[in-house]
Amino acid sequence: MKSLPQFEYFEPSTLQYAIYLLNKYSDSACVLAGGTDLIVQMRDGKKVPKYVVNIKKIPQLNRIEVGEKGVVIGALTTVNTIHESHIIKEIFPALHQAAGTLASYQVRNRATIGGNLCNASPAADLAPPLLIYSAKLKIVNKSGENVIPIDYFFLGPGKTVLEPGMLLKEIYIPKPNEGNRSVYLKFGTRRAMECAIVSVAASIRLEDGFCKDVKIALGSVAPTPIRAKTAEAELLDKKIDQRLIENAAEAAAKESKPISDIRASAEYRRDMVKVFVKRALYSLVEESGGQ
Ligand SMILES: Cc1cc2nc3c(=O)[nH]c(=O)nc-3n(C[C@H](O)[C@H](O)[C@H](O)COP(=O)(O)OP(=O)(O)OC[C@H]3O[C@@H](n4cnc5c(N)ncnc54)[C@H](O)[C@@H]3O)c2cc1C
Numbered sequence: 406m407k408s409l410p411q412f413e414y415f416e417p418s419t420l421q422y423a424i425y426l427l428n429k430y431s432d433s434a435c436v437l438a439g440g441t442d443l444i445v446q447m448r449d450g451k452k453v454p455k456y457v458v459n460i461k462k463i464p465q466l467n468r469i470e471v472g473e474k475g476v477v478i479g480a481l482t483t484v485n486t487i488h489e490s491h492i493i494k495e496i497f498p499a500l501h502q503a504a505g506t507l508a509s510y511q512v513r514n515r516a517t518i519g520g521n522l523c524n525a526s527p528a529a530d531l532a533p534p535l536l537i538y539s540a541k542l543k544i545v546n547k548s549g550e551n552v553i554p555i556d557y558f559f560l561g562p563g564k565t566v567l568e569p570g571m572l573l574k575e576i577y578i579p580k581p582n583e584g585n586r587s588v589y590l591k592f593g594t595r596r597a598m599e600c601a602i603v604s605v606a607a608s609i610r611l612e613d614g615f616c617k618d619v620k621i622a623l624g625s626v627a628p629t630p631i632r633a634k635t636a637e638a639e640l641l642d643k644k645i646d647q648r649l650i651e652n653a654a655e656a657a658a659k660e661s662k663p664i665s666d667i668r669a670s671a672e673y674r675r676d677m678v679k680v681f682v683k684r685a686l687y688s689l690v691e692e693s694g695g696q
């Protein structure tokens with residue numbers, strides 16, 4: 406096994422001290438949360454930070470807090486904690502399902518929601534559900550806090566709006582409207598330890614058979630996780646039927662921008678977008694009583 410490059414290590418117990426360190430060492434420093442991405446990248450020489458700031462000992466970053474209007478999840482909350490939360494399962498089923506598909510139980514015990522987002526993989530499992538739930542991200546820097554919609558967070562593979570000295574503190578998810586249904590489907594070649602070849606998160610509310618609150622997000626088929634907005638527009642305010650679902654799935658496939666890599670070709674991925682958007686929508690219609 407390759408050894409890690411040399412670095413200086415810090416374990417701040419307050420957010421303020423973490424921000425101080427991250428600003429002092431700026432682009433020579435890296436945040437460590439669960440380490441399931443970072444340590445691999447350091448071993449491979451893809452990241453060579455001179456300073457590593459482990460944020461695991463900052464208690465306020467590790468929490469799921471339920472309010473009247475929504476839920477706040479601290480960036481350090483592990484993927485297993487999210488998967489096992491009854492509140493998340495009940496209110497945000499797509500996030501619960503996505504958390505259950507990430508890697509293995511052991512990895513999920515270390516992996517954090519913040520790390521999953523900040524690593525900015527196009528295949529990050531928690532990103533599509535957070536996109537359909539219109540999550541907002543609280544980012545801390547030395548001059549204070551800033552809240553942005555998740556739609557603006559990802560810039561490209563491995564790239565986010567976070568600059569040196571910044572930290573993702575927490576994720577706020579507003580409660581969906583009464584009657585909303587949501588689902589996350591992940592397509593990979595194995596049952597565990599598999600990054601998605603295509604992933605789809607979708608939510609919808611059917612009102613007398615008309616589609617309301619339609620959101621569709623895709624993973625692994627563009628440089629970042631994306632919303633399939635043309636597909637959403639195909640459905641919105643229209644009466645649901647087989648043809649509408651076909652059109653939406655077709656539109657989603659068209660607006661995806663997959664690449665070919667070792668795991669799948671772009672054409673195959675595009676076909677799978679169609680298949681999985683259709684599956685997601687049919688399952689939501691069925692759950693809504695088939696109206
Ligand atoms: C065997 C294996 C299988 C995997 N399978 C999957 C999978 O199926 N699906 C999937 O989505 N991922 C998978 N992963 C990737 C990884 O487990 C997840 O992305 C995980 O959620 C990362 O969280 P972490 O806490 O370990 O992040 P870290 O490794 O600690 O950090 C990841 C990156 O984010 C930065 N960072 C972390 N937290 C913050 C913060 N709060 N503020 C600012 N920057 C921060 C770090 O500096 C680093 O650049 C897998 C990894 C392994 C090793």
